[in-house]
Amino acid sequence: MSEKINRVVLAYSGGLDTSVILKWLQQEYQCEVVTFTADLGQGEELEPARKKAEMAGVKPEHIFIDDLKEEFVRDYIFPMMRSNALYEGLYLLGTSIARPLIAKRQIEIAKLVNADAVSHGATGKGNDQVRFELGYYALNPDIKVIAPWREWDLTSRERLIEFAEKHQIPIAKDKRGEAPFSTDANILHTSSEGKVLEDPWQEVPDYVYSRTVNPEDAPDAPETITIDFERGDGVALNGEAMSPATLFAALNELGRKHGIGRLDLVENRFVGMKSRGMYETPGGTIYHLAHRGIEQITLDRGAAHLKDELAPRYAELIYNGFWFSPEREMLQAAIDHSQEKVTGTVRLKLYKGSVIVTGRKSPYTLYSEKVVTFEDDQGAYDQRDAAGFIKLNALRLRLLGRREG
Numbered sequence: 001m002s003e004k005i006n007r008v009v010l011a012y013s014g015g016l017d018t019s020v021i022l023k024w025l026q027q028e029y030q031c032e033v034v035t036f037t038a039d040l041g042q043g044e045e046l047e048p049a050r051k052k053a054e055m056a057g058v059k060p061e062h063i064f065i066d067d068l069k070e071e072f073v074r075d076y077i078f079p080m081m082r083s084n085a086l087y088e089g090l091y092l093l094g095t096s097i098a099r100p101l102i103a104k105r106q107i108e109i110a111k112l113v114n115a116d117a118v119s120h121g122a123t124g125k126g127n128d129q130v131r132f133e134l135g136y137y138a139l140n141p142d143i144k145v146i147a148p149w150r151e152w153d154l155t156s157r158e159r160l161i162e163f164a165e166k167h168q169i170p171i172a173k174d175k176r177g178e179a180p181f182s183t184d185a186n187i188l189h190t191s192s193e194g195k196v197l198e199d200p201w202q203e204v205p206d207y208v209y210s211r212t213v214n215p216e217d218a219p220d221a222p223e224t225i226t227i228d229f230e231r232g233d234g235v236a237l238n239g240e241a242m243s244p245a246t247l248f249a250a251l252n253e254l255g256r257k258h259g260i261g262r263l264d265l266v267e268n269r270f271v272g273m274k275s276r277g278m279y280e281t282p283g284g285t286i287y288h289l290a291h292r293g294i295e296q297i298t299l300d301r302g303a304a305h306l307k308d309e310l311a312p313r314y315a316e317l318i319y320n321g322f323w324f325s326p327e328r329e330m331l332q333a334a335i336d337h338s339q340e341k342v343t344g345t346v347r348l349k350l351y352k353g354s355v356i357v358t359g360r361k362s363p364y365t366l367y368s369e370k371v372v373t374f375e376d377d378q379g380a381y382d383q384r385d386a387a388g389f390i391k392l393n394a395l396r397l398r399l400l401g402r403r404e405g
Contacts, residue, residue: 005031007115008146009106011132012037014049018121019169020160021148022056025119029146034062034113038102041069041187041245052170064109068101069187073244076101076323077188081284081291082232082342083335084307085315090265092281092288093318094189099128100323103135110143117144124150127270131321138324181208187248188284189261193277200266200276211252211280215259215353222351224358225254227290229346232339234287248283255282258350270320286348286355293346293357297365303338310334 008025012018012035025033035053037046046065053063076097087093106118118136122128129147136143154160164171182194190211197204206214227247228236234247242250255261261282269275295304310331317328344362348355370380 003144005029005117005144005146007032007034007113008117008119009034009036009110009113009115010119011102011106011121012049012053013121014046014052016160016164016169016171019052019056020154020163021119021121022053022058023167023169024148024152024154024163025146026057028152031117032062033058034064034109034115036064036066036102036106036109038105039065039067039069040072040098040101041249042185044185056169062113066105068105069245070243072098072101073187073248077248077284078233078244079332079336080314080318081287082339083314083331084288084292084295084311085318086288086311087315087319088265088267089312090263091267091279091315091319092189092263092284093315094186094279094281094284095128095184095191096131096319096321097188097323098186099131099321100135103132104139107136107139107143110140117146119146119148122147122149125271125273127319127321130270131323134321135324183210185211187245187252189279189281191277191279193275197276197278204264204278208278209262209280212256212262212282213259215262218257218259218352222349223254223258224347224349225286226345226347227251227287228344229291229294230343232291232336232342234290248287251283251286253283254350255286259353260350260355261285262353286350289355289357290346290348291342293348293360294342294344294362297360297367298342298344298362299338300366307335307338 008029008031010018010022010025010033012022014037022033022035025031033056035049035058037049039046050063050065054060080093080097085093087096109115110118120129120132122132124147129150133145133147136145148154154163161171163169180196181192184191192208196202197208226238227234228239233244234242236242237247237250261280261284263279263281264276265279266274266276295307299307314328314331314335317323317325317331322328341362341364343364344360346357347359349358368380
């Protein structure tokens with residue numbers, strides 16, 4: 001500790017780690033702590049966090065518990081979903097996309113309460129420390145950042161519990177034993193990693209799953225739904241208009257019921273190591289496939305293929321914490337432009353872990369039965385034109401063949 005910190009805004013869940021961090025900051029930095037708890041649809045009661053913060057001496061006016069679900073889906077998940085981003089071809093970025101919003105709100109609160117520092121509970125081995133801090137510095141280049149896991153000597157769960165007991169910090173009964181794995185949740189997904197999941201050869205135990213039923217136990221009858229899109233964003237489920245967060249909550253319930261969205265992944269972390277995690281993204285998986293379905297008939301081939309080239313780069317930027325970077329904003333502008341006519345309805349069948357697109361329609365469709373039909377096309381497409389098209393495209397191949405022959 002080199003500089004005097006007067007007030008710090010802590011990303012606070014009320015759990016063991018951040019409760020210990022709160023007390024540690026008060027002791028180590030002799031500073032006032034402001035707590036910020038974000039409701040991102042994680043499905044947990046957040047008011048206990050307020051009581052715990054008050055018990056730790058935080059002033060009531062310095063306890064922030066904000067419902068950010070609508071902003072999260074509207075301004076972060078929806079823009080990302082327009083891109084069809086998948087990190088390493090599989091991961092729907094549920095944890096990654098939440099961090100810039102938390103960082104943004106922390107910086108806003110820091111300005112509001114005149115704090116000179118922000119703090120988070122991310123460890124020094126993971127991606128989240130990078131995501132949080134890149135967000136902080138992008139929004140306030142001069143903010144001071146305190147990352148306790150990179151400073152303190154509380155390097156084990158036992159040490160954390162000892163510290164908590166010493167300072168009369170309440171510990172839930174289920175937190176006293178060795179945690180079998182760690183989790184992170186929001187309206188888009190639940191992630192689990194560590195301990196029982198660290199051996200990539202071992203199958204994920206059933207008790208790890210919390211968001212979805214086992215696909216084998218899902219209903220034996222498929223369920224058909226429709227999702228309406230306007231300019232690339234979902235606006236209605238089964239014909240009923242819904243707000244962004246309400247739509248995702250409803251899709252999550254459908255995905256849970258049918259065992260949709262489970263992913264066992266060994267990924268490459270930005271900090272350099274490989275990590276095995278289990279992700280459950282029930283509503284997001286349905287939504288992602290529906291969005292691709294409506295794009296199939298509304299996007300031109302060139303635009304669609306360019307989007308598919310951009311998507312891995314866009315996904316990597318989000319995964320690595322560069323949401324507020326100019327390159328992400330540039331990609332977003334191109335992606336959003338592509339969505340101007342991505343309007344229509346997609347019909348999907350949900351069945352035992354699978355999502356099948358069974359229909360799509362749009363007032364802006366580029367699909368033409370008249371052109372594509374094998375029957376008499378009445379001049380819409382002259383098949384004789386294909387001969388010249390093929391010869392022109394074959395010219396360089398024929399020249400190569402003659403040279404090699």
